[in-house]
Amino acid sequence: MLKIGLTGSIGMGKSTAAKLFADAGIPVNDSDAVVHDLYAGEAAPLVNAAFPGTMKDGAVDRRELGRQLALDPDGFKCLEAIVHPLVRKRETEFLKRQRATGADMVLLDIPLLFETGAEARVDVVVVVSTDPQIQRQRVLAREGMTEEKFDMILSRQTPDAEKRRRADYLIDTSHSIATTRERVFEIVADLKTRIAKGDFRNA
Numbered sequence: 001m002l003k004i005g006l007t008g009s010i011g012m013g014k015s016t017a018a019k020l021f022a023d024a025g026i027p028v029n030d031s032d033a034v035v036h037d038l039y040a041g042e043a044a045p046l047v048n049a050a051f052p053g054t055m056k057d058g059a060v061d062r063r064e065l066g067r068q069l070a071l072d073p074d075g076f077k078c079l080e081a082i083v084h085p086l087v088r089k090r091e092t093e094f095l096k097r098q099r100a101t102g103a104d105m106v107l108l109d110i111p112l113l114f115e116t117g118a119e120a121r122v123d124v125v126v127v128v129s130t131d132p133q134i135q136r137q138r139v140l141a142r143e144g145m146t147e148e149k150f151d152m153i154l155s156r157q158t159p160d161a162e163k164r165r166r167a168d169y170l171i172d173t174s175h176s177i178a179t180t181r182e183r184v185f186e187i188v189a190d191l192k193t194r195i196a197k198g199d200f201r202n203a
Contacts, residue, residue, distance in 0.1 A: 001098065002105035002191060002200050003121065007113035008128030009157050010150070011139035013173030013180065017128045018109045020177075020184040027101075029094040030109045031087055038086050046082050051075065063144070070149065076156065084116065104195055105188075114158040114166065123200050126187060127167035129160055130174045 006021070008014040015032070022028045039047070039060035047065065048055035054065045069075050091108060098106045107126075110118045119125055130138075139150050164170060169187045173180050194200065 001103055002195055003123050004105060004107045005113050005119060005122030005125045006107055006109045007111060007163065009160050010153050011135040012128045012130050014109065014128045016177065017171050017180060017184060018107065020181050021107045024185055024188045026188060027098050027103055027106045028109060029091055031111060034087050034090045035083060038083065043083055043086055050078050050082060070152065073152065105191060114163060124168040125166065126169045126171060127163045128171045128173055129164055130172060134174055
């Protein structure tokens with residue numbers, strides 16, 4: 001079973017691309033969605049123990065957590081030590097389910113793929129990218145986003161140019177969704193051809 005790793009910096013259109021892969025019939029494991037689910041349950045008391053006052057009504061208050069992390073960026077390492085193993089567990093369960101169904105390929109949507117060394121767990125890497133100005137406009141249009149918060153997030157992510165250099169496939173989302181969909185379907189078709197040719201014997 002071929003494992004596709006999808007990544008891209010904030011505001012690049014990764015979530016949209018992941019949905020288009022799903023539209024193409026590829027099972028998708030969305031790490032962001034997994035984290036949201038964990039924050040609403042299993043991870044909440046663990047996060048609250050490390051960041052007191054961040055749990056409200058049994059779930060992580062992301063706004064309060066963000067406020068604390070902005071005051072102490074070193075806290076990200078502590079948070080990742082709590083959350084990443086839980087995310088990996090969910091990913092392993094997802095892969096097991098998909099193998100059981102006989103899926104020929106799956107997509108792992110991993111925002112910090114390069115930053116966490118997750119490229120070693122996938123067979124091909126797809127990077128979503130766009131013009132820096134478009135990225136900035138998209139991100140700053142989000143509720144609660146500021147220039148300072150945006151810059152802090154970027155500082156923790158591998159530069160876009162480096163991601164592009166290390167990609168097996170690139171999706172440029174600077175254009176229409178129709179164009180992005182066409183590129184996604186093109187990648188899926190190419191991967192199916194390569195699977196049939198035996199390019200991924202160890203997948």
